[in-house]
Amino acid sequence: MTVVAFAEKNKAAAQIASILGDGEVDKISVEGLPAYEFKWKGEEWLVMGLSGHIMNYDFPEKYNKWSEVDPGTLLGVDPEKFVTRKEYEAAIKNLAKRADKIILACDYDREGENIGFEAKTLAEEVTNVPVSRARFSALSPKEVRKAFESPVDPDHNLAMAAEARQILDLKMGAAFTRFVTLSVREKARTKDVLSIGPCQTPTCGFVYEREKAIRAFEAKDFWKITAIFAAKGGEFEGTHRAGNIHDKEKAAEIFKRLKGAKEGLVVKKTVKEAKTSPPNPLNTTEFLKRASKFLGISPEVALETAEQLYLAGFTSYPRTETNKYADDFDFKSLVFDFARQKEYKPFAESILSAPIVPKNGEKDAHDHPPIHPIRAAARGEVSSAVNIPQAAEVYDLISRHFLANLMPAAVFEKTHLHLKVQEEPFDSSGTVLKDAGWLEAYPFENKKDKLLPFVEEKEKVDVKKLSNTKSKTSPPKKLTEAELLTLMDKHGIGTKATAPTHIETNKKRGYFETKGKTVSILDTGFTLMEGLSLSVPILVRPDIRSKIEALIQEVEDGKKEFEAALDEGTVLIKEMYAQLEANKKELTSNIAGTIKDEAALEDKKNYIGSCKACGHVLRIVQTDSGRFVGCTGYPDCRNSFPLPKTGALTVLRSKECKKEGAAVLKVGNKYNWAVGIGPCFKCELEKECYPPETVGPCPECDGSMFLISFKDNRFLGCTKRCGYTHSVPKTGKLTLLDKACESCGWKLFRLKEEKGEGEGNESPEEDICINRRCTEGIKYWKKVGPRNENRAQQKRVSAEPSAGPGEKSTARSAERQATGRVSKAASAAGGRKESK
DNA sequence: GCAAGGTC
Numbered sequence: 074m075t076v077v078a079f080a081e082k083n084k085a086a087a088q089i090a091s092i093l094g095d096g097e098v099d100k101i102s103v104e105g106l107p108a109y110e111f112k113w114k115g116e117e118w119l120v121m122g123l124s125g126h127i128m129n130y131d132f133p134e135k136y137n138k139w140s141e142v143d144p145g146t147l148l149g150v151d152p153e154k155f156v157t158r159k160e161y162e163a164a165i166k167n168l169a170k171r172a173d174k175i176i177l178a179c180d181y182d183r184e185g186e187n188i189g190f191e192a193k194t195l196a197e198e199v200t201n202v203p204v205s206r207a208r209f210s211a212l213s214p215k216e217v218r219k220a221f222e223s224p225v226d227p228d229h230n231l232a233m234a235a236e237a238r239q240i241l242d243l244k245m246g247a248a249f250t251r252f253v254t255l256s257v258r259e260k261a262r263t264k265d266v267l268s269i270g271p272c273q274t275p276t277c278g279f280v281y282e283r284e285k286a287i288r289a290f291e292a293k294d295f296w297k298i299t300a301i302f303a304a305k306g307g308e309f310e311g312t313h314r315a316g317n318i319h320d321k322e323k324a325a326e327i328f329k330r331l332k333g334a335k336e337g338l339v340v341k342k343t344v345k346e347a348k349t350s351p352p353n354p355l356n357t358t359e360f361l362k363r364a365s366k367f368l369g370i371s372p373e374v375a376l377e378t379a380e381q382l383y384l385a386g387f388t389s390y391p392r393t394e395t396n397k398y399a400d401d402f403d404f405k406s407l408v409f410d411f412a413r414q415k416e417y418k419p420f421a422e423s424i425l426s427a428p429i430v431p432k433n434g435e436k437d438a439h440d441h442p443p444i445h446p447i448r449a450a451a452r453g454e455v456s457s458a459v460n461i462p463q464a465a466e467v468y469d470l471i472s473r474h475f476l477a478n479l480m481p482a483a484v485f486e487k488t489h490l491h492l493k494v495q496e497e498p499f500d501s502s503g504t505v506l507k508d509a510g511w512l513e514a515y516p517f518e519n520k521k522d523k524l525l526p527f528v529e530e531k532e533k534v535d536v537k538k539l540s541n542t543k544s545k546t547s548p549p550k551k552l553t554e555a556e557l558l559t560l561m562d563k564h565g566i567g568t569k570a571t572a573p574t575h576i577e578t579n580k581k582r583g584y585f586e587t588k589g590k591t592v593s594i595l596d597t598g599f600t601l602m603e604g605l606s607l608s609v610p611i612l613v614r615p616d617i618r619s620k621i622e623a624l625i626q627e628v629e630d631g632k633k634e635f636e637a638a639l640d641e642g643t644v645l646i647k648e649m650y651a652q653l654e655a656n657k658k659e660l661t662s663n664i665a666g667t668i669k670d671e672a673a674l675e676d677k678k679n680y681i682g683s684c685k686a687c688g689h690v691l692r693i694v695q696t697d698s699g700r701f702v703g704c705t706g707y708p709d710c711r712n713s714f715p716l717p718k719t720g721a722l723t724v725l726r727s728k729e730c731k732k733e734g735a736a737v738l739k740v741g742n743k744y745n746w747a748v749g750i751g752p753c754f755k756c757e758l759e760k761e762c763y764p765p766e767t768v769g770p771c772p773e774c775d776g777s778m779f780l781i782s783f784k785d786n787r788f789l790g791c792t793k794r795c796g797y798t799h800s801v802p803k804t805g806k807l808t809l810l811d812k813a814c815e816s817c818g819w820k821l822f823r824l825k826e827e828k829g830e831g832e833g834n835e836s837p838e839e840d841i842c843i844n845r846r847c848t849e850g851i852k853y854w855k856k857v858g859p860r861n862e863n864r865a866q867q868k869r870v871s872a873e874p875s876a877g878p879g880e881k882s883t884a885r886s887a888e889r890q891a892t893g894r895v896s897k898a899a900s901a902a903g904g905r906k907e908s909k
Numbered sequence: 910g911c912a913a914g915g916t917c
Contacts, residue, residue, distance in 0.1 A: 081916080083917090123916085125916035126916080127915090129914090147911090183914095184913095184915055185915085187915085188914095188915065238913075239914075241912095243911080243912055244912085246911055247911040248911080254910085270911085270912045273912080568913085575913085578913095
């Protein structure tokens with residue numbers, strides 16, 4: 074007698090074999106795939122693992138050309154099922170031919186049943202031996218032996234429910250995705266696919282709804298009156314009982330009544346005990362949330378880690394909705410096991426010292442038990458068995474959560490003080506942990522004490538400080554990945570196993586992104602969701618999934634025929650498709666606009682900013698007839714601005730036009746041009762947009778010195794135009810540094826000499842003070858000598874090394890000559906730093 | 910090139 078069993082995956086097959094074969098297992102190869110041979114109860118056993126689904130649906134070949142098939146026709150076509158993993162088909166048939174009995178031993182859920190049926194279908198092509206089903210929800214020896222000792226009939230309805238889902242999901246996803254993608258491509262050039270699906274779309278919908286709430290939020294002012302009191306035992310804070318006061322006058326009135334208060338009275342003191350129960354047992358969503366919140370592990374990694382811990386026999390099956398332990402769950406022997414493990418010993422012993430009462434949730438989906446440890450293990454043992462860095466941490470979380478479920482509630486002592494200050498009521502409260510209970514085993518929850526000094530009833534306390542603080546109500550916060558998972562779970566979006574994948578799909582499509590633990594919508598996602606919620610609102614909401622799920626559930630429960638469910642589902646999808654078609658224009662124009670905007674934003678060289686008229690993107694447009702600034706909203710938006718005809722254009726991102734708030738372009742090396750206004754030197758606000766970089770205070774008046782450069786001459790001038798000027802090194806590149814001279818406070822210059830002949834390895838760069846009225850500056854000028862100075866000033870300088878009356882009078886004319894041009898051309902003259 | 914669901 075030979076029994077052949079198919080498990081969902083190789084690791085599960087190996088585990089089953091090692092349990093049933095009691096260690097005496099031969100690993101063999103069937104068509105190149107691993108299988109396990111052993112003897113159990115006098116029979117020959119062969120167990121092979123599949124690789125999840127080995128079959129899939131797709132449309133017949135001729136429907137695969139997007140451009141030739143109207144997407145709507147897909148809804149009337151029956152997809153075909155075909156084998157995706159040929160090697161498994163060969164192995165299944167090979168084993169089936171040797172079998173006297175076949176047992177399906179995939180995971181015990183809807184998809185597992187379906188995967189088993191894939192094997193069953195292929196096996197039945199070569200044999201007609203009986204096929205039965207082994208059901209186990211943990212790869213523990215007890216569960217597995219029980220399941221194989223009493224196999225049941227395969228559940229046809231359960232498998233067909235999954236089949237219906239596959240077909241409906243494909244029809245809808247393919248038709249909608251092609252329709253939206255092709256429609257948008259009529260208006261904007263893009264290679265990207267805009268996908269739609271019954272799970273990914275509502276997932277994005279949650280992020281969209283939150284974003285809408287954030288955008289619609291209007292902050293309101295509120296006031297809060299607080300006091301700092303001082304008692305014998307120390308200081309503490311109290312809040313006026315009115316709490317957040319939204320009326321400014323009212324807050325001011327109360328605050329007025331408190332004016333001059335020096336003393337408060339403790340009218341009443343109450344001390345209460347409060348209990349916090351342990352959290353519910355872990356189902357998948359709760360586990361993923363806690364892994365993210367406590368361990369900072371992403372949903373995908375957390376699920377994969379739990380999967381590996383399950384396969385290695387450390388923890389139970391990780392995909393479950395149930396958060397209630399079974400009535401006959403054997404807590405005692407498991408806790409005994411933990412009592413032998415050093416890290417968990419104290420908690421386990423305290424649990425064993427009294428009758429065990431588990432904390433239970435209310436969900437029993439009859440799928441798998443809550444995620445719990447199968448056996449106690451040390452961290453080192455876990456990390457060497459499971460090759461994922463976070464494995465030990467995740468095991469520890471699961472184990473501690475399990476132990477916490479069996480421990481008593483935590484007890485807090487809450488103290489509340491009711492105070493009066495000039496008849497105005499204040500409250501103050503504190504919390505102290507009296508009995509840690511389950512928190513002892515659960516260090517992830519950080520319940521900090523809020524201490525109050527010891528204060529007695531009727532005690533008088535000093536008022537140290539009173540404040541009336543204005544605050545603003547804060548907008549809703551962005552969703553966290555954990556919250557998103559909660560929403561998905563609550564609305565039945567995806568399975569426990571795929572929820573993380575749907576989040577990833579949306580990221581891949583550019584619909585939203587995650588920064589740290591928070592999720593933010595992107596423009597494409599926002600406009601797509603907006604378009605969909607106007608045309609097919611049901612798609613953006615979780616309703617779409619629940620409608621299909623309800624149909625499938627009826628198939629699973631045997632209340633509806635498979636074909637009937639398919640027909641009904643297809644009608645539903647056709648209705649939505651009609652709505653999509655009817656709203657094609659509204660749906661696609663905004664998305665197309667966003668795609669064009671994104672392309673324009675990417676084009677850093679030409680991107681200018683956003684259009685005040687329509688909100689789309691302004692960018693430089695080059696045509697055969699010239700160039701201008703135009704809007705990506707064209708032709709709906711005709712906003713445009715002229716540009717100078719010649720000269721290379723550079724967008725100055727660090728400069729903002731103070732007049733119109735528009736972008737500023739640099740034209741060649743000559744001048745600047747504010748978009749929408751024209752050349753900056755014609756604008757009276759030029760000085761404000763381009764404040765001169767000052768070197769230091771003017772020694773003659775209360776102005777500041779700044780660098781004025783011309784093509785063949787440069788010097789420092791005074792912002793107040795008092796006439797004082799100062800020479801600078803004649804040659805070399807001068808850069809004003811943010812570093813001040815320690816002696817006089819003027820900013821230092823970095824002087825980079827152009828490479829002179831035969832200067833060898835001498836450093837060409839130095840930081841210098843050039844102030845002639847400063848000891849440092851004097852040193853510099855002495856060193857370089859008069860020859861290095863500007864020609865125009867050389868005469869004066871040689872006669873008068875430090876500044877004097879002579880310099881002043883001559884300088885005035887130079888400055889007068891300069892200022893006329895400086896205001897118009899200084900920026901062009903290279904005297905100021907421009908950032909690119 | 911489309912979905913969601915398994916798993917590697």
